[in-house]
Amino acid sequence: MRQGEGREESMGIFARKRENGAGAAVQLREGGRHPFGVLDGYVPLSQGEMELYRSIREAVPIVDAALRKLVRLAGGVKVSCRESAAQEGLDWFLQHVNTGRGQRGIQSFLDGYLDSMLTFGRAVGEIVPDRRGREIAAVLCGNPADVEIREGESPLEFTLWGRDGDGQLRELPRQELLLFTPFQPEVGSPYGVSLLRSMPFLTGILLNIYQAMGMNWERMGNVRFAVVYKPGDAPLEQSMAQERSRQIAREWSAAMEAGRDGRVRDFVAVGDVDIKVIGADNQVLDSEVPVRQILEQFVARTGIPPFLLGLSWSSTERMSTQQADMMTSELTAIRRGLEPVVERICELWLALHGFDRRVTVDWEDINLQDLVEEARAELYREQAEELRLARETRSGPPGKCGALFWGEETQRKERAAPQAARRGFWSVRRRGRGGPRRAELYREQAEELRLARAERA
Secondary structure (H helix, E strand, O other): OHHHHHHHHHHHHHHHHHHHOOOOOOOOOOOOOOOOHHHOOOOOOOOOOHHHHHHHHHHOHHHHHHHHHHHHHOOOEEEEEOOHHHHHHHHHHHHHOEEEOOEEOHHHHHHHHHHHHHHHOEEEEEEEEOOOOOOEEEEEEEOHHHEEEEEOOOOOOEEEEEEOOOOOEEEOOOHHHEEEEEOOOOOOOOOOOOOOOOOHHHHHHHHHHHHHHHHHHHHHHOOOEEEEEEOOOOHHHHHOHHHHHHHHHHHHHHHHHHHHOOOOOOOOOOOEEEEEEOOOOOOOOOOHHHHHHHHHHHHHHHOOOHHHHOOOOOOOOOOOHHHHHHHHHHHHHHHHHHHHHHHHHHHHHHHHOOOOOOEEEEEOOOOOOOHHHHHHHHHHHHHHHHHHHHHHHOOOOHHHHOOOOOOHHHHHHHHHOOHHHHHHHHHHHHHOOOHHHHHHHHHHHHHHHHHHHHHHO
């Protein structure tokens, strides 16, 4: 009982101290958190990272844009078969095959299939025959999270397993109709490696920076005030300090509420009252350097030049030859992963229709170079060849036989051409813009040189 009484007395003492003091209001504010909480508690697992990769694409727009550009840059595919009688039917099938969700054509299937490969490190699909088993009704993409791989005794043997209605893993039927492609698989694992595997840590840092920036700007835009009342030394003011503080708090709150409603209300206080803006002396941290460093890591992982993603980090907006070659090799490697899928689909279609199953997969040419620069280089090569022939035959002065771009020969042809043609030519020349038009002009001039050389020969 005595301990309880002592505890009650002590609590009473502290209570009286709080009551007789001038009083101070303390506001506690949560630090805030970005909405993609799965990134903070991420633990690498064999199958548990699917939602993490989806969150990364949703949280960082530049990552999503990079993956979509890789899908588009992969280009279209064309398949050639051995029998001419089957080519027309195969082309029609590849253009009109149902791929689900209102999509048609093998290209729409490959876009979704490649997107899954890059995001999750693997892609699964299914070839759906019709009820009679004589035609391919659809080619569909599946959810890789619903499929597991079971390897056999041989490294060449594996089966796809999925969960039934009871949640039990069972071997999926019709394995010959299922498609599975890992992306850059590692040794000892049947699963591929996602393009986003190295990004969770940096993504968490980037989102924390953006979250802090948002909170700082919110605080700077929605200003907080500190109103401090300093009572005088008079005994009356000291005794009325608590009540005076409450009055000032009520008046200040009323003035702030009136401002939110668009009304003007003055705040009048008696005594020594100091009003300061909380955090006004703090400066917002410069986030440009750390954000750029993180984005550089993301861009380096995708292999796409920064300017293609809207990042103006360099002084030029043209792709160098080295960058184009590296990008081309990356896209070629991605295409190699898709070729077996295309071959299996086409081989099955040919077998169902009684044709030779052998096919050849051809992709659209990857051209990442500047068209204008390529055409100008072609023109310069033809001019150099013309000068070499002129020196060999000694048929005229080298400077004139070369028909240099801005030489006398070109100007003479332009003066002899119709006025409309000259107007179009010189407009392109003066503006320095209109890349496709300039490229076409360079190619036409190069072709003229080739024809003239052929006539002389």
